[in-house]
Amino acid sequence: MATRAEPLTLAPSRKRWGEVVISGILALCALVSVATTLGIVVALFAPAFQFFREVSFVDYITGTEWAPLFLQAKFGVLPLIVGTLSVTFWACLVAIPSGLGAAIFLSEYARPRTRKFLKPALELLAGIPTVVFGYFALTFVTPLLREIGLHVEVFNALSAGLVMGVMIIPTVASLSEDAMAAVPRDLRDGAYALGSSKLQVSTRIVMPAAVSGIVAAFVLGISRAIGETMIALLAAGQQPNFTFDPKQAVETMAAFIAATGAGDVPTGSLEYKTIFAVGATLFVMTLVVNAVAIRLVRRFREAYE
Numbered sequence: 001m002a003t004r005a006e007p008l009t010l011a012p013s014r015k016r017w018g019e020v021v022i023s024g025i026l027a028l029c030a031l032v033s034v035a036t037t038l039g040i041v042v043a044l045f046a047p048a049f050q051f052f053r054e055v056s057f058v059d060y061i062t063g064t065e066w067a068p069l070f071l072q073a074k075f076g077v078l079p080l081i082v083g084t085l086s087v088t089f090w091a092c093l094v095a096i097p098s099g100l101g102a103a104i105f106l107s108e109y110a111r112p113r114t115r116k117f118l119k120p121a122l123e124l125l126a127g128i129p130t131v132v133f134g135y136f137a138l139t140f141v142t143p144l145l146r147e148i149g150l151h152v153e154v155f156n157a158l159s160a161g162l163v164m165g166v167m168i169i170p171t172v173a174s175l176s177e178d179a180m181a182a183v184p185r186d187l188r189d190g191a192y193a194l195g196s197s198k199l200q201v202s203t204r205i206v207m208p209a210a211v212s213g214i215v216a217a218f219v220l221g222i223s224r225a226i227g228e229t230m231i232a233l234l235a236a237g238q239q240p241n242f243t244f245d246p247k248q249a250v251e252t253m254a255a256f257i258a259a260t261g262a263g264d265v266p267t268g269s270l271e272y273k274t275i276f277a278v279g280a281t282l283f284v285m286t287l288v289v290n291a292v293a294i295r296l297v298r299r300f301r302e303a304y305e
Contacts, residue, residue, distance in 0.1 A: 044283060047276035054270055060277065066240040066251075068274045069265070075274065077281060079240035083157065083250030084282075087232055090161025090246060091168055091225040096218055098165070099172025103214075106173070107180035108202045119177065126170040134234030137163035142235070151247060155237025158246035164231050168221040175220065179213020180206050212297040219293035223286050229254040253282045 052060070055075045063076015102122060106115050141159040145152045152158055183206050191201045207214065237249030238259055257275050265272045 040283075044276055044280050047273050048280040051270065051273035051277040054273075055277075064242045068271050069260075073270070077253075077278065079242040080251055080253045080256055080278060081281070081285075082242055082244065083232075083236065083240065084226060084252040084254070084285075086157045086244060086246060086250055087161045087164060087228075087236055087252055088222060088225040090158055091164035091228075092218075092222060094162055094165025095168035095172050095221050095225070099169045099217070099221065100176055100214065102169065102173040103176035103180060103217075104202050104207075106177045108198060108206060119174070122170050123174055124170075126167070126174075128167070130167065130228065130230040131234070133163050133167050134160075134231040137231060137235035153237070153247060153249050155235065155239070155249040156247050157236050157250045160231050160235035161246065163235065164225055164228055167228075167231065168224055171224060172217045172221045175217035176210070176214045179210035179217065182213070183209045215293060215296050219289060223289055226286055226289070227254050227282065228252075229258045233258055253278050257282075 060075050060077055062078065063074060064078050065074035065076045066079045067074040106119055106122075110118060137159045138155075141163055142152060142154065142156065145156075145159060150158070187205055187209060188201055191205045196205070232252040233255040236252060236255065238251050238255060239249040240251040240256070241248055243250065257279055260271075260275050265275075
């Protein structure tokens with residue numbers, strides 16, 4: 001009589017405690033980011049809620065005057081939001097086309113030796129301290145804009161945005177190039193076999209196939225521009241003007257937080273709580289941008305075997 005064979009199992013016969021410990025350590029590392037995010041939310045929003053108990057949220061979000069440290073305080077955050085968006089717009093106007101163009105060149109046009117030299121050199125630009133970029137914008141770009149006929153103020157959104165865009169180029173270019181490099185070679189070969197030019201392959205085959213990674217690179221660059229502090233603090237000024245004119249001085253939310261947090265504002269006062277209110281607003285703006293990006297990436301993501 002034939003005996004019944006026992007089912008084959010690949011599980012270890014005894015528990016390997018070394019793997020259990022390593023698994024626990026890795027899980028703890030994964031939870032660090034979650035715990036840090038929760039800590040930031042608690043530390044940021046608790047004083048922000050106290051601020052909104054004393055200041056109307058409607059007046060805060062719709063007001064066009066921001067003067068929290070004056071005797072007759074004004075708490076309209078729109079000038080800071082407009083200043084942030086203005087600087088971010090000019091930064092994206094520089095970073096997105098330049099970064100995407102650099103990524104296409106590195107991925108599709110550059111020879112391996114050229115790519116091996118240019119990509120590390122481009123990424124080295126990301127290692128320059130932002131305070132250096134800020135002084136560069138203030139002492140070089142602003143005088144240059146005046147020399148070519150633009151009547152910009154000493155502190156202005158245009159020079160800060162342009163230099164901020166240069167700072168973001170390595171981020172956009174590197175991540176976009178990585179996404180394009182992940183596109184299978186067979187797609188390129190098939191397009192070339194049909195008679196396509198290199199430009200057609202780059203713009204009609206590779207870019208659509210890598211669109212999810214490219215969008216992620218754009219969003220990371222935009223998020224960095226929104227939260228950039230030193231360039232805006234040094235080059236854009238600290239005047240919360242409700243204006244879309246890039247030639248005038250503006251104040252961004254990150255610059256206000258840095259300047260006020262380093263000042264002599266009494267802890268626990270209403271003026272002190274404005275730091276957390278503006279920080280919470282900045283946090284929500286960045287969160288919305290990332291949520292939209294995640295939705296776009298999931299919608300257009302393409303997988304290859």
